[in-house]
Amino acid sequence: MKQQILNKIKAYDTIILHRHGRPDPDAYGSQCGLAEIIMASFPSKKVYRVGQPEESLAFLSDLDEIDDSIYQEALVIVLDTANAPRIDDDRFNLGKELIKIDHHPNNDVYGDIVWVDTNASSTSEMICEFQAEFADELQMTATAARLLFTGIVGDTGRFMFPNTTSRTFSYVSTLASYDFDRSAIFNTMYKKDIRVLRFSGYVLQHFKLSEAGVIYLKITPDLLEQFAISSDEAAMLVNSVAQVEGVKVWAFFVEEPERIRVRIRSKAITINEIAAKYNGGGHNLASGATVYSWAEADCLIADLEAVCQ
Ligand SMILES: [Mn+2]
Missing domain, CATH: 3.10.310.30 (Diaminopimelate Epimerase; Chain A, domain 1)
Incomplete structure (x- = not known):
């Protein structure tokens, strides 16, 4: 499955990444983290991150506003979204092919390729696994590491929820070797409004x-x-x-x-x-x-x- 997904990513010049509405850190982290990995690994590809911006997560990444026409020759990848109706930006069906990557129970099987792992703590963790498996072709960067780290922290409740496994810690250990400010992430994620x-x-x-x-x-x-x-x-x-x-x-x-x-x-x-x-x-x-x-x-x-x- 992962090999098929990598082949599709390599085959397309235009890749559009979606995630669910009312996004959480894992939705943003997996979407924008995978986008960053693809952009760093294949600089000539056009990669777009779509969906409504969420103000509390704007510190994580910019998003892209794109025209319908861009979908014509595009591969669409939907991250962290169990059900098609929850996908933010319903143009997800306009692309040439559709891939679902998610860790929720696979009750709504949409897409041409489906990679669902309910044992993963988060979709961000799955993106770590994907990158690690093809590390000679897919490049991790500090920006991607920061995004994926934030996604994992969000979905594991700072590593307290039972979905946190030794695999989670192993990927987080790798992410932590990149240069980004973990304290700043925690301070931003958990600051409290009066x-x-x-x-x-x-x-x-x-x-x-x-x-x-x-x-x-x-x-x-x-x-x-x-x-x-x-x-x-x-x-x-x-x-x-x-x-x-x-x-x-x-x-x-x-x-x-x-x-x-x-x-x-x-x-x-x-x-x-x-x-x-x-x-x-x-x-x-x-x-x-x-x-x-x-x-x-x-x-x-x-x-x-x-x-x-
Ligand atoms: Mn998630």
Whole structure:
């Protein structure tokens, strides 16, 4: 599979890299890290990184705005995106060939070549593996190392999540040999906005813990307004209750104008099947879902309690 992907990269003069919407550090890191490796290894190729910019990740890399016509003769590679509808910039289908590289469960098999490794901590780790396997043809650079390092740090929660393996550390060890400022990355990634910090105070005061070991918090628009935070900022605090003694599964419900977005996390119990039942999916221990009423949210909570009992 990796050999096939390398052959395609070598065969095309124009390569366009996509990732998922609402990007996280791994989406940016794997997309822009692979772009950097290709550009350094094949300087004559035209390589583009597309998708909506995310302000909090702008420190990582620039993105490219491109015309539809560029797709005509292009190879398109989509990184870190389990489902085709989640791909940022729906022109991904306009290219000549499509490759999927991802570490989420392969429920939506899109593309001509699919490389999915659910044992990898992150798509950034997979790009490290790809580069290492063809090190005489693919060149790692300090810029790529910085991007991939950030992606791995993001998806492993600074190497604390159980997806972190000896392979992860081995690739990170290689990345760390390149010249980039790791402290600056950590300082930027984990700096705290005072509004968000104040809201996390609210979260810690108001979450509910059930006897079954389910923590949940319902976040309404008036709360978001009161603390002047976005629904994304609120949802991002989901792991602030992970250390509560006795918790098995925890979920944040954030009401948006058209729907209630749910983030579900778990210590050990598989929760992605429940997420799938509620218009979502994801990893065994980290999933997202969408419900359309608070009554439906209560059904989801009841399902989480049932699975914890
Ligand atoms: Mn990822």
